[in-house]
Amino acid sequence: MELTNRKRPIAKQYKEGRQNTPDNSLSADYSPTIFLLSLGCSKNLVDSEGMRGLIAEQGWQLTDTPKKAQVIIVNTCGFIQPAQEESIAALLDAANYKNVGVCQLLIAVGCLVEKYRTELQQELPEIDAFLGSSEYGLIAQLVAEKLGLPSVFACNLADIYAKRLNISPPWLAYIKIAEGCDNHCSYCLIPQLRGAYKSRPMEDILLEARRLAQDGVKELVLLAQDTTAYGLDISGQRLLSKLLIQLADMPFMWIRLLYAYPDGVDEVLLKVMASHDNICPYLDIPLQHGDDNILRAMGRSLNSAQLREKIDLIRRYIPNIAIRTTMMVGFPGETEEAFSAMLEFVRWARFDWLGAFAYCREEDTIAYNLPDQIDKETKNRRLELLLQEAAHLSDERLKNYIGRTLTVLTEASAKEEYGSGWWRGRSVYQAPEVDGAVYFVAEDINPGEIVSIHITGNDVFDLLGKKLSNIKER
DSSP: OOOTTSOOHHHHHHHHTGGGSOOOOOOTTOOOEEEEEEOSSHHHHHHHHHHHHHHHHTTOEEOSOGGGOSEEEEEEOOSSHHHHHHHHHHHHHHHTHHHHSOOOEEEEEEHHHHHHHHHHHHHOTTOOEEEOTTOGGGHHHHHHHHHTOSOOOOOOHHHHHHTOOOOSOTTEEEEEOEESOSOOOTTOOHHHHHOSOEEOOHHHHHHHHHHHHHTTOOEEEEEOSSGGGTTHHHHSSOOHHHHHHHHHTSSOSEEEEOOOOGGGOOHHHHHHHHTOTTBOSEEEOOOBOSOHHHHHHHTOSSOHHHHHHHHHHHHHHOTTOEEEEEEEEOOTTOOHHHHHHHHHHHHHHTOSEEEEEEOOOOTTSGGGGOSSOOOHHHHHHHHHHHHHHHHHHHHHHHGGGTTOEEEEEEEEEOHHHHOTTEEEEEOTTOOTTTSOOEEEEOSSOOTTOEEEEEEEEEETTEEEEEEEEEOOOO
């Protein structure tokens, strides 16, 4: 990764004023104020919540503004180049607070550090310490050591998850069921950033879930790089279905499954999903492409015919399911015919939600050295065409909800979007942050309340409606 050619005015300003940074000599009873910025995916968010818990356990204060923080921690993302650049910019912004704020210690953690630790240490001396994506349990120990505070013991992953301090709204929590990945897709850095697939012990997950339920969480979202592989490394069997059965007995209103690799979506899993009313009829199943040659070059295990069979299987067991997928355009060797095959596949599948992105050429991946790399202009043109198709499909699918009544979890006022008296929420068919929303008219309501909404219309990616009544919770 090249850092030397990036614009670094903040870093330069910091270096010129470094002699003015605060004195680091501290009293034994000093209690630092800490700001933690979480970048990247929701899996990173869970790690940040774990670090927040370890920090709070020491009696240290967390702040929501970096200007007031003696310690700034940036949990970075290193997945693709735009995310890497965002992380570097955030680190340089944070370094500026050593001049304009009270910051004495800047720590970079996470995936970017895991991949580029040596380069970061050499080219960003404004960062005081580094922790990789497997070292989150050292955060409190590192802060204490760097600030000369009494020693703190390191924590293992189980302790981190058990002590999480939720950043999400009180009705929502993510739970990570595994770390790492064994799929080794040719374009992906995750196995290098996060290591081999490692399932969490089921009893640890259930213990954490019970605590979240006691805290009033209504929606539990299961995360892993590949949720359907859960258990394979422990027992040689897929254990996600058994885990879901036990989670479904807890008082969650919704249990949602993300990042389901298609290989593991089988009849056993679908039967469990269909037989529990609090497991959302929703499946996020990233497929990446619809052309056999590109799927093979990506290192994906199923061809387009097998993917069609999988989608048919899903809808046979759960006819009302909402399916989300992710597609990539511009992979090396993607001809116009291959791109057309993907568009045809997307039209056939009629996905409810579709995320799309252009291939990013990442060093140390197999795809980096593949021939027939696609130029940026072609990638952008194909991405725009795919996004137009996604918008058309979303608009078409959402029209099927008009006239129906949906259970909706209220999230926030929508006064700025639609005017006074409007609210925004989600149904079982919409995951947090990545899908559309339900906008509705209601009076005397608060975020977190569950309401019955009559759907009256739609706006491409969103549903519109009006409140009928409140719903009694589980």
